[in-house]
Amino acid sequence: MKINITGRNYKTYQKLNDTIEKKFSRLDKYFADDITCNVVLSKERGLDKIEVTINAKGALFRAEELGEDIYECIDLTVDKLTNQMTKFRGRLRHRYNDNKALKFEFLPDEPEEEEEETRVVREKKFDLRPMDVEEAILEMEMLQHDFFVFLNMDTNSVNVVYKRKGKDYGLLEPQY
Known part of the structure; x- marks a missing residue:
């Protein structure tokens, strides 16, 4: 290594x-x-x-x-x-x-515990509106969420803005 x-x-x-x-x-x-x-x-x-x-x-x-x-x-x-x-x-x-x-x-063996099944407990559907990154951050802050999914009008792709530790934000963009 x-x-x-x-x-x-x-x-x-x-x-x-x-x-x-x-x-x-x-x-x-x-x-x-x-x-x-x-x-x-x-x-x-x-x-x-x-x-x-x-x-x-x-x-x-x-x-x-x-x-x-x-x-x-x-x-x-x-x-x-x-x-x-x-x-x-x-x-x-x-x-x-x-x-x-x-x-x-x-790899060490995991201690014997009841294995928790990963499951989806809630689904939410929403409309993707075209917007720029600043507008998506504003929308996220108004909703008081830690992340926000939106259609980036500059790249015409689905992006995610998220709140980082502190006062900064991050942007996730797909790479094809």
Whole structure:
């Protein structure tokens, strides 16, 4: 596993980099050699933040943690990623069975619990009106939602605007 460490307004140092390499190398047994792990360290509201993304040729794992101690955040992030792999082991095996990037035999078994069936509990239908991004954000804010689906009049495709942590917004655009 190749680990890329990036600091955004965060000064990294050798001991921290070594700790990150050591902790995330524990996840190496789950993947083939050519997997890349991107680690981004930053400061947010005076707290240390770590964001980790692992792209295993189609299977995407992501975790982030915010706290006062970066080393504690690293441990919690590794635990989150391990739990994701454990929780979704069956689904991953079914979906990515031919994916040579994942080594399913090393994924830990999930504790015996009643398996909750994923189900849709509510359906909602609405008309897609053509609008620009700013109008979609305004509509989302008026509805007090965290996201809003709309027909982008500039690209003539269905887009989603969403509220990010803080005061920023994101835009999801399909790529064909």
